[in-house]
Amino acid sequence: MDSRPPIPADIRRRVLVEAGHRCAIPTCRYIEVDVHHVIPWAQCQAHEYDNLIALCPNCHRRADRGEIDRKALRLYKVNLRFIHDKYSQLEMDILFELAGAPVNAAIQWPPANNILLKRSLESGLLGLAQNPNGSVVVMGMQASPNNLFITDKGREYVADLGLHEL
Numbered sequence: 001m002d003s004r005p006p007i008p009a010d011i012r013r014r015v016l017v018e019a020g021h022r023c024a025i026p027t028c029r030y031i032e033v034d035v036h037h038v039i040p041w042a043q044c045q046a047h048e049y050d051n052l053i054a055l056c057p058n059c060h061r062r063a064d065r066g067e068i069d070r071k072a073l074r075l076y077k078v079n080l081r082f083i084h085d086k087y088s089q090l091e092m093d094i095l096f097e098l099a100g101a102p103v104n105a106a107i108q109w110p111p112a113n114n115i116l117l118k119r120s121l122e123s124g125l126l127g128l129a130q131n132p133n134g135s136v137v138v139m140g141m142q143a144s145p146n147n148l149f150i151t152d153k154g155r156e157y158v159a160d161l162g163l164h165e166l
C-alpha cells in the first residue's frame with residue numbers, strides 16, 4: 001500500500017519556480033511538468049527540495065527508466081541554480097578556486113575591482129579583509145589590494161552544488 005504524503009505546497013512551488021515552471025532539461029523546456037525525485041521516493045521517503053526537480057512527463061519517464069541518470073539530473077539542477085542566482089562566471093571561478101584551496105587562502109584583490117564581485121560580496125559568499133601589512137592610500141583612495149576570502153556561507157554554497165558527488 002502506498003502511504004506517500006503529497007509534496008508540501010511550498011517545496012513544490014520552489015522547485016517549479018526554480019525551473020520557471022518548465023521541464024528542467026534545457027533542450028526540452030516543455031511546459032507541462034511533474035516534480036521528480038532524483039533519489040526515488042521508495043529509497044529516500046522524503047520530499048526534500050535538493051532532491052526534487054521539475055520534469056515534463058516524457059523526461060520524467062526517461063529518468064524513471066534510467067535513460068537520464070541521477071548525476072545528469074543533479075547537473076541540470078545545478079545549472080538551474082546558476083541561472084537563478086545570477087553569479088558571474090568569474091564569481092563562480094573564484095568561489096571554486098577558494099573552496100578548493102587551504103582554509104586561510106586569500107586572493108589579493110584591488111578595491112577598484114570590487115564591482116566585479118558585487119553579487120557574491122553582497123550575498124556574503126565572499127569577503128574582503130584589509131591586508132595585514134596595511135594599506136596604501138593615494139589621493140584619498142586605497143591603492144593597495146585587500147585579501148579576498150571565501151566565507152563559511154560560500155563554502156556551504158559550493159558544497160550544496162553537489163559537484164563533489166559527481
Ligand SMILES: [Zn+2]
Pocket residue numbers: 023024025028029030055056057058059060
Ligand atoms: Zn522534458
